[in-house]
Amino acid sequence: MNDRHQHRAKKSLGQNFLIDQNICRKIVDALDPGSDDIIIEIGPGQGALTEHLAEVGAQSLTAIEMDDSLADRLDEDYPDLNVVRCDALKFPWASLNNEPCKIIGNLPYNVGSKLIWDIVSQVTTLQRAVFMVQHEVALRLTSQPNSKAFGGLTAWVKNFCTTTYLFKVPPTVFRPQPKIDSAVVRFDPLPINQWPEDPEKLSGLIKILFQQRRKQISTILKKRWSPAVEAWFDQEGVNPKSRPENLTPEQFRALSKCI
Numbered sequence: 001m002n003d004r005h006q007h008r009a010k011k012s013l014g015q016n017f018l019i020d021q022n023i024c025r026k027i028v029d030a031l032d033p034g035s036d037d038i039i040i041e042i043g044p045g046q047g048a049l050t051e052h053l054a055e056v057g058a059q060s061l062t063a064i065e066m067d068d069s070l071a072d073r074l075d076e077d078y079p080d081l082n083v084v085r086c087d088a089l090k091f092p093w094a095s096l097n098n099e100p101c102k103i104i105g106n107l108p109y110n111v112g113s114k115l116i117w118d119i120v121s122q123v124t125t126l127q128r129a130v131f132m133v134q135h136e137v138a139l140r141l142t143s144q145p146n147s148k149a150f151g152g153l154t155a156w157v158k159n160f161c162t163t164t165y166l167f168k169v170p171p172t173v174f175r176p177q178p179k180i181d182s183a184v185v186r187f188d189p190l191p192i193n194q195w196p197e198d199p200e201k202l203s204g205l206i207k208i209l210f211q212q213r214r215k216q217i218s219t220i221l222k223k224r225w226s227p228a229v230e231a232w233f234d235q236e237g238v239n240p241k242s243r244p245e246n247l248t249p250e251q252f253r254a255l256s257k258c259i
């Protein structure tokens with residue numbers, strides 16, 4: 001993008017811009033973009049990833065940017081780009097569900113987890129997503145049960161996608177430099193017939209359990225305990241005194257059906 005050095009980065013919008021072309025290329029390659037693809041980029045900023053995405057000549061390339069001054073410049077620099085000026089947190093993700101699509105973004109740190117929570121569960125036609133997030137969030141997204149990093153976000157996301165930790169990105173490749181490391185994660189959706197039948201119930205259970213993650217599950221669910229719940233723990237061979245992080249993503253889903 002022209003005059004990129006004149007833009008004053010807004011901390012409130014998590015504006016840490018990538019300046020390393022090799023990293024940008026690696027992130028875009030991870031999406032495996034092709035000319036038939038419908039691609040959506042979240043937070044294009046000064047176009048670091050957009051530039052590489054535009055080279056692919058995808059069927060359509062849309063960029064969701066909340067900063068109007070950056071959106072105006074993207075409009076000028078990339079005539080074929082559909083620039084949507086909005087808060088990605090309010091974007092109607094289900095509106096993408098007419099056709100297969102791929103989503104990419106170096107996500108603003110403060111909204112990354114929430115965006116991922118919504119996208120993986122609402123975009124039923126998602127083919128693949130690649131997001132750069134805080135390193136710690138990347139570890140959470142890709143962690144296994146029984147580990148400290150396993151949390152509500154992990155349990156939720158893994159009911160919709162497999163997640164792959166791709167690579168770590170140091171602060172030195174951004175301007176301005178963030179204080180923490182970042183990492184890139186790939187999301188490959190599970191077949192739709194393996195998605196939760198009742199996502200609301202699942203999200204309710206995950207939120208209840210991880211609000212008190214240090215307690216035993218039987219204590220957290222005391223008020224909701226029933227013969228069906230008891231039977232579920234027996235059948236699964238899960239100790240009711242386990243902590244939330246000891247359940248697998250599939251077990252959260254199965255348990256949510258009994259509650």
Ligand code: SAM
Pocket residue numbers: 013014015016017018019042043044045046047048049064065066067070086087088089105106107108109111
């Ligand atoms: N993609 C660019 C890059 O890698 O250099 C910029 C990444 S920067 C970490 C995040 C971008 O997301 C900024 O351009 C910022 O203005 C935009 N942004 C922040 N919050 C947003 C939101 N809620 N909705 C849409 N865009 C947002």
